[in-house]
Amino acid sequence: AAVWTGDNTASWPHLRSSIYECLTYNLVATVQCGANVGGFYGDPTEELLQRWYQVGIWIPYFRAHSSEDSAPREPYLFSEEVQSVIRLAIKTRYKHIPYWYRLMFDHTESGDPLIRPLFYSYPEYIDYDDHFLIGEEILSRPVLEAGVSEVQVTFPGDDIWYRVDDDSWAVYEGGTNQSLAVNITTSPYFYRGGSIIPRMDIERPSTTQMMTDPFQLYVTLDDDENAEGLLYFDDYITLQYYTRASYFYFKLTYDSGTNGIRFQQISGSSDGFTPRIQRIVVHRRGTNKETITTTYTTTGDGTPLEDVVIVQQHLLLKEKEGFTIYL
Known part of the structure; x- marks a missing residue:
């Protein structure tokens, strides 16, 4: 069965809450959780909509949905610049289908969640509702505020982490905090070394x-x-x-x-x-x-x-x- 987080609003706080709500669902074995990308009520700004797609691709149940009172927001209705950001996010989701598919099989065998708070694999990392793991190998630290040009990233454990979203494959040490540059096309995610x-x-x-x-x-x-x-x-x-x-x-x-x-x-x-x-x-x-x-x-x-x-x-x-x- 799949669940969604309810009729949310087109707001930055509800973008953030969609992460920890679905993390909670995953911890209690309801892993097919998702939120309405862009918010159900209201009209998201172009920036919020793009950032929500970048978050949604790392949430198990990924869909865009809105109320009949909201303005139409199909991606093709926006400028080519906005479309290209949304298109890149969706392509990233499709590329990782084999990874998601394996996580789903593992869940049926072990009960492990698909997405996980940091403390699931790194118990000392408790208060991080803006970071989460997809399986054990991928770390997401999305952009959750308007108008930012950098985000603070905490790299858990003793592992090293390779940045993927900007194609740099730069390596970062576990146990450190780093300020990383972002633009509208980048929403940081990383592959764990090993x-x-x-x-x-x-x-x-x-x-x-x-x-x-x-x-x-x-x-x-x-x-x-x-x-x-x-x-x-x-x-x-x-x-x-x-x-x-x-x-x-x-x-x-x-x-x-x-x-x-x-x-x-x-x-x-x-x-x-x-x-x-x-x-x-x-x-x-x-x-x-x-x-x-x-x-x-x-x-x-x-x-x-x-x-x-x-x-x-x-x-x-x-x-x-x-x-x-x-x-």
Whole structure:
């Protein structure tokens, strides 16, 4: 079942409250929570509407909705500048569909929430209603006030965090507070160091058309050059994931020694499921604290990653600059 936070208003306080209301719902296992993007009553300013979309993409139940007395606010009614900001936010949501899909499966198995207050994973971080986690690997610190050019970000724990929203992939130390620049197109979110985030980056008009698309793996190494993640998918349509345990659920582990990723089956019958990996992007912190990014589209022998059939006992050895995939 899905719930919404009630008939909210087009105001900055209600934008902020939509976060902690849905965090509360998630903590009591009602994870499909959302708020009316833009507010139900009243008319949001253009800035508020754009910022609300940037928050809404990280809330499980993402929808725009308003009362019949509010002015029409379909994105195409606004200027191209406003449309481009909203479009970018929605594209970000779609790219992370594989991550959301895996979180939903994990919730059915463990009961863990989809979105989490910082204290869920970092118990000493109590009073942060403007920060939240999506799973364990993504941190969001959205813009929740009008007219700001910077936000204060608290990075929890001993982890390092890579900034994604501005495409800088800059690295920040856990346990620190930083003032970060923002503009209307950026709403800070970060990948935790030590993570492998599966995405689908090919732009499609619907998730139906994404069903056979290849994955892109984003590897953000910790300072020990380690990373791991999870990849789950099924037929996206039937209940056979439940009735027949018919799904692909693997742990992915980066091996810095061989520059490879090991796939290890966790559960399910993966027969008939063959993930295609189009691109692997590895981010690491250099000796001067700079971010070093390497993108792989082929294996060591030049085979396009997308052509690699990942099956049991398949091993690709690194011969040149390329990637190794183990099973």
